[in-house]
Amino acid sequence: MTVIEARGLRKVFGTSIALDGVDLRVDEGRILGIIGPNGAGKSTALNAILGLTPYEGELRVLGRNPWTERALLMRDVCFIADVTMLPRWMRVSQVLDYVAGVHPRFRRAKAEGFLAKTAVRPASKVREMSKGMATQLHLALVMAIDAKLLVLDEPTLGLDILYRKHFYDSLLNDYFDHKRTIIMTTHQVEEIQDVVTDILFINRGRIMLNCSMEEIEKRYLEVMAHPEHVAAARLLAPIHERQVLGRSILLFDRADRFQLAALGEVRTPSIADLFIAMMGNEAGESQGAAV
Amino acid sequence: MNTQSNVEPESPSSLNKPPAASASRAMYWSIRRELWENRSICFAPLAVAGVVLLGFSFSAIQLPQRRRAVLMLDEVHQRVAIQMPYDIAAAMIILAAFIVGVIYCLDALHGERRDRSVLFWKSMPVSDLTAVLSKASIPMLIMPPLIFVVIIATHLIMLLLSTVILLMSGLNAPTIWPQIRFLPPPLVLVYGLTVIVLWHAPIYAWLLLVSGWARRATFLWALLPVAIGIFERVAFGSSHFGSFVRYRLIGWFDEGFIPPTVSGAHIELMQLTPGKFLSTPGLWIGLAFAAGFLAAAVRLRRYRGPI
Numbered sequence: 001m002t003v004i005e006a007r008g009l010r011k012v013f014g015t016s017i018a019l020d021g022v023d024l025r026v027d028e029g030r031i032l033g034i035i036g037p038n039g040a041g042k043s044t045a046l047n048a049i050l051g052l053t054p055y056e057g058e059l060r061v062l063g064r065n066p067w068t069e070r071a072l073l074m075r076d077v078c079f080i081a082d083v084t085m086l087p088r089w090m091r092v093s094q095v096l097d098y099v100a101g102v103h104p105r106f107r108r109a110k111a112e113g114f115l116a117k118t119a120v121r122p123a124s125k126v127r128e129m130s131k132g133m134a135t136q137l138h139l140a141l142v143m144a145i146d147a148k149l150l151v152l153d154e155p156t157l158g159l160d161i162l163y164r165k166h167f168y169d170s171l172l173n174d175y176f177d178h179k180r181t182i183i184m185t186t187h188q189v190e191e192i193q194d195v196v197t198d199i200l201f202i203n204r205g206r207i208m209l210n211c212s213m214e215e216i217e218k219r220y221l222e223v224m225a226h227p228e229h230v231a232a233a234r235l236l237a238p239i240h241e242r243q244v245l246g247r248s249i250l251l252f253d254r255a256d257r258f259q260l261a262a263l264g265e266v267r268t269p270s271i272a273d274l275f276i277a278m279m280g281n282e283a284g285e286s287q288g289a290a291v
Numbered sequence: 292m293n294t295q296s297n298v299e300p301e302s303p304s305s306l307n308k309p310p311a312a313s314a315s316r317a318m319y320w321s322i323r324r325e326l327w328e329n330r331s332i333c334f335a336p337l338a339v340a341g342v343v344l345l346g347f348s349f350s351a352i353q354l355p356q357r358r359r360a361v362l363m364l365d366e367v368h369q370r371v372a373i374q375m376p377y378d379i380a381a382a383m384i385i386l387a388a389f390i391v392g393v394i395y396c397l398d399a400l401h402g403e404r405r406d407r408s409v410l411f412w413k414s415m416p417v418s419d420l421t422a423v424l425s426k427a428s429i430p431m432l433i434m435p436p437l438i439f440v441v442i443i444a445t446h447l448i449m450l451l452l453s454t455v456i457l458l459m460s461g462l463n464a465p466t467i468w469p470q471i472r473f474l475p476p477p478l479v480l481v482y483g484l485t486v487i488v489l490w491h492a493p494i495y496a497w498l499l500l501v502s503g504w505a506r507r508a509t510f511l512w513a514l515l516p517v518a519i520g521i522f523e524r525v526a527f528g529s530s531h532f533g534s535f536v537r538y539r540l541i542g543w544f545d546e547g548f549i550p551p552t553v554s555g556a557h558i559e560l561m562q563l564t565p566g567k568f569l570s571t572p573g574l575w576i577g578l579a580f581a582a583g584f585l586a587a588a589v590r591l592r593r594y595r596g597p598i
Contacts, residue, residue: 052413052596070593071418079414087328087408094327101320102415104313 001028003149003181004049008057011044011205018044019055020205026198028148031182033196035189035275041205042185046153049183050079062148075105078142079151082158086134088127092120099141111144114174132163139167143175150175152184156191164188168195189272199271201278208278217268221252225264233263240277251277317417321425322433329395332429336438339387340445343380347449350376354453355460377449377474381442385487388438392430396495397513399426400503400592407597419592423499427585430495435484439477446474475558482563483547490543493577496584503591506598538573546571 004026011019018041026032036042047053049061051070059066064073086095092115100108115122118136126134135155142150156164172195176182186192199216201208211219225233230248234241236259238250251269252260260266269277326332361372400423403409412422498513505512520533544550547568548558568574 047596050414052410054594070413071416071421074414074416077414079410081407081410081414085407085410085414087403087411088406089328094324098320098324099415101323102317102417104416 002026002060003028003030003062004183005060006048006058009045009048009059010056011041011048011053012056017205019048021057022202022205022207024200024207024210026181026183028181029178030198031176031196032184032198032200033189033192033271034183034185034200034202035271036185036202036208037279040202042202043153044205045202046079046151046183046185050077050151075103076148077151078145078147078149079153080135080138080142080155081153082155084131084134086126086138088125090126091122092124092126092137093122095126095137095141096122099145103145105146106141107144107146111140114140114143131158132160135159135163135167139170143170148180150180150182152182152186154186155184156186156188164191168192171195189275190270193271201275203279209274216271216274219254220269220274221255221257221260221266222269222273223250223252223260223264223266224248225250229263233260236260240280242277249273313416314418314421317421318425321417321421322428325399325425325429326433329429331391332395332434333437335391336384336388336434336441339384340380340441343383343445344448344452347376347380348452351452351456354456355462358457358462374475377446380445380449381475381480384438384442384445385484388430388434389487389491392434392491392495393498393513395429396426396498397502397509399429399499400588401505401509401598402502404595404598409592409597419589423503423585423589423592427495427499427588431488431492435488439480439484442480443477450474476560479558479560479563482565483558486543486547486568489574490539490546490577492581493584494539496581496588500584500588500591503588503595539577542573543568546573 002025004024006022006024009019009022009024010017020041022041022045024045034042034045044053048055048059049066051061051066051068051073054067061073062076066073090098096108096111099106099111115137118133118140120129120133120137120140124133126137129137156167159167168191171182184192184196196213198210198212200210223233223238224244225248227247230250233248233250236250236252236255239253240251242249251273257266357372361369364372403412501512502509516532516536520530520536523532524530547564549562549564551558551562
């Protein structure tokens with residue numbers, strides 16, 4: 001089942017183009033990480049998907065038009081924008097009462113079960129909580145809602161490493177069941193490396209790369225070349241080259257693994273390195289558009 | 292029944308309810324959450340009632356002497372003198388409720404954008420229409436019955452207090468109890484509160500619109516009509532806009548009532564003019580503007596994100 005389908009999605013703020021004709025398709029059961037520099041259009045894309053902003057082009061989320069059917073769509077979609085969006089004056093018990101009141105798919109007992117394992121007390125107010133606790137509260141709400149799509153926009157911004165680790169662990173172990181779909185944006189690329197099934201690089205409102213993690217493993221290889229083989233490696237048309245401790249690391253798209261193995265140590269690049277390679281090229285305008 | 296929501300057999304029973312039921316549920320909880328957030332809606336009228344009662348009990352110390360003097364007066368002035376504190380109490384509570392309503396509306400759509408909680412509210416299956424109507428219903432539907440109860444309770448406590456004091460001072464009961472009929476009839480109060488809230492509906496709607504539209508300084512934007520009035524006065528020496536604002540604030544009295552012949556006297560049932568009020572163009576034009584402002588506020592809430 002297709003959860004999100006976008007064709008020619010476009011959004012312009014004044015003179016700046018936030019989304020420049022994005023085509024996107026996300027199927028059920030995927031965890032998509034959207035990665036891009038500041039101002040690349042990540043949040044705009046999520047806002048369009050959530051019905052928070054109007055757009056040009058075609059967009060269907062769970063078969064609905066998010067801009068005209070937001071209230072209905074929100075029965076099946078949850079989102080956490082960042083930790084500061086819970087109303088600060090609310091008590092935990094009030095948050096639970098309210099969500100139980102308005103959300104037909106919310107299981108209060110389940111949320112209370114999650115919260116019982118945390119330091120969040122029913123009488124505490126959101127304003128009295130640390131960012132980490134507020135995130136736990138929001139996560140407990142989301143986990144207790146039987147939604148089809150979860151959207152996370154920088155969900156772990158400002159959290160310490162323990163809470164961040166816990167957040168993704170809960171997400172994978174307690175929430176994700178291969179029928180649900182998750183889309184997330186983050187700057188902490190290395191943290192979602194082992195979480196996502198697909199990645200999408202976006203820059204200046206355009207998609208630079210959209211593929212599954214398996215595809216990345218198949219397509220991209222990184223070689224830490226022996227100094228005497230660097231020149232030979234460069235002849236194989238690497239898409240990026242960087243220096244680490246005086247040694248050249250070259251990144252290849254669809255290269256022959258055996259051929260590369262003769263030149264140095266071969267490995268699959270991290271998402272962060274791949275991202276830097278592609279964005280670096282884009283900045284230098286050498287071959288970014290070719291991706 | 293709604294067939295569309297029956298597509299999924301495993302969906303919870305509440306999903307199979309007709310949309311009207313889930314919409315009224317969303318409305319109910321949206322109003323409840325407004326009351327949780329803005330406790331001054333209940334507390335401010337109660338606090339004013341408390342202050343009025345406190346003042347009344349201080350003045351009640353001299354009540355016996357005053358009452359003896361009042362009983363010398365003719366029937367009409369007797370009534371006016373006895374009724375005065377009750378009317379003042381009601382007026383104070385109504386004024387407090389109006390001020391609370393104004394402050395509430397100015398923040399209703401601004402505060403949620405300022406603290407980004409609008410993102411949380413919008414992540415729930417509650418439409419912008421429901422959200423704005425729930426906010427508009429606080430001053431227009433929730434507060435009038437609330438202050439009706441507060442005023443009646445205040446009046447009864449005042450009556451009880453003065454009865455006890457007068458009895459203790461040796462005035463005999465028959466001269467005291469007729470004052471019950473000096474209480475404003477509840478029906479006049481219900482009528483008065485309805486007239487006021489219908490007349491003020493465009494004011495509340497305008498304030499909601501301002502709070503959904505202004506990025507900052509909602510209070511200054513809300514005073515724009517007053518600024519226009521001052522400008523007109525200075526620039527053209529006329530005061531059409533000023534009298535328009537004045538009419539919108541207090542015009543309900545002239546349109547809804549026959550003013551009493553004796554200054555300060557009570558409004559009696561005979562002095563209500565619902566026919567005149569309902570045929571006043573000012574009422575319907577005002578309500579049309581209120582509807583327009585609310586529609587614009589709904590649209591703004593849809594388009595505007597956090598500030």
